[in-house]
Amino acid sequence: MPSRDDILHAKILVVDDCADNVELMLEILRDAGYTDVTSTMLPDQVCPLHRQHCYDLILLDLQMPELNGFQVMKGLKEIEQGGYLPVLALTAQPSFKIAALEAGARDFISKPFDLLEVHKRIHNMLEVRLLYKELAQYSKQQQELALHDPLTGLPNRRLLEDRIANTLQHAMRKQNKAAVMYLDLDGFKTINDTHGHAYGDEILKQVAQRLVGASRREDTVARVGGDEFVIVMGDLACLGDAQEPAAKLIEVVAAPYLVNGLQLNLSTSIGIGIFPDDADAVDALIAVADSALYCAKRSGKNRCCVAPAAAAPARGMAPTPA
Numbered sequence: 001m002p003s004r005d006d007i008l009h010a011k012i013l014v015v016d017d018c019a020d021n022v023e024l025m026l027e028i029l030r031d032a033g034y035t036d037v038t039s040t041m042l043p044d045q046v047c048p049l050h051r052q053h054c055y056d057l058i059l060l061d062l063q064m065p066e067l068n069g070f071q072v073m074k075g076l077k078e079i080e081q082g083g084y085l086p087v088l089a090l091t092a093q094p095s096f097k098i099a100a101l102e103a104g105a106r107d108f109i110s111k112p113f114d115l116l117e118v119h120k121r122i123h124n125m126l127e128v129r130l131l132y133k134e135l136a137q138y139s140k141q142q143q144e145l146a147l148h149d150p151l152t153g154l155p156n157r158r159l160l161e162d163r164i165a166n167t168l169q170h171a172m173r174k175q176n177k178a179a180v181m182y183l184d185l186d187g188f189k190t191i192n193d194t195h196g197h198a199y200g201d202e203i204l205k206q207v208a209q210r211l212v213g214a215s216r217r218e219d220t221v222a223r224v225g226g227d228e229f230v231i232v233m234g235d236l237a238c239l240g241d242a243q244e245p246a247a248k249l250i251e252v253v254a255a256p257y258l259v260n261g262l263q264l265n266l267s268t269s270i271g272i273g274i275f276p277d278d279a280d281a282v283d284a285l286i287a288v289a290d291s292a293l294y295c296a297k298r299s300g301k302n303r304c305c306v307a308p309a310a311a312a313p314a315r316g317m318a319p320t321p322a
């Protein structure tokens, strides 16, 4: 629930073509303790100003020459699409009250002003507006949490699958290739067993940062399990375009780690699946990369293998170390 302080610091815009009315409203608001109040006498400035400042409350006179309050609300609705239109209409015309509500205003204040009514309606509207913002922020955070790994902040499997699907669609349109790289740290269990889980967590966070740092901005780096990561790359012309960055990933993971004054070395294995050569669907491509990873582990770790023979008969039987 917004506090009294939050409400008094809300951003308010007063819109009226009459200078005396503007002055009166500014005085009422400042006397009540509102700290962030501005005004305009130019109705055509309301939308650009709201786009720039995102007001919590717009006190809008309905009868203005050139652009009236109803037209202004139309423009504001486009900016606040799906959101909460923070308009409190000001009118001396009783017949405009319902029309204003129908046009999207949340409430109205009649002129001449009844001071008590003005204070109450402004306070109530701001309370709802700020609550609405809190809710929108909370819902955004929840969505983020549902799609990201809490330890590293990387996309989780759910978001990864979405990103792979987009990458494959893009590759299909462009008639080029994409790669899914399945990466699993070597001997990570020993690190946990030797130095503790918290130390292992720190290493995982550093690995995540290194993988992101070594990837292109448009690639996706996701954490899909304990010490498992998946990297998705689009816009590739050939297998070599994936093997080269995979070798770079192996290299960055291998650089020494310093955690709590303790230096440690680590290696990783990577399996690569190529779209459309090895598979043409999200799950299948992940499965192919996972099988290739298994080959990399089995053939000695600290290396990268492409899809095994079963998934890529054209490339022969043996896994291909990078």
Ligand SMILES: Nc1nc2c(ncn2[C@@H]2O[C@H](COP(=O)(O)OP(=O)(O)OP(=O)(O)O)[C@@H](O)[C@H]2O)c(=O)[nH]1
Pocket (backbone or CB within 6 Å): 151, 184, 185, 186, 187, 188, 189, 190, 192, 196, 197, 198, 199, 200, 201, 204, 225, 226, 227, 297, 301
């Ligand atoms: N610190 C930490 N460890 C985790 C987390 N999630 C899973 N693990 C541990 O990560 C380890 C994964 O080990 P494995 O991949 O099975 O084994 P490994 O030692 O890496 O062996 P290879 O992959 O064959 O080289 C296990 O010990 C898990 O308990 C986590 O969030 N934090």
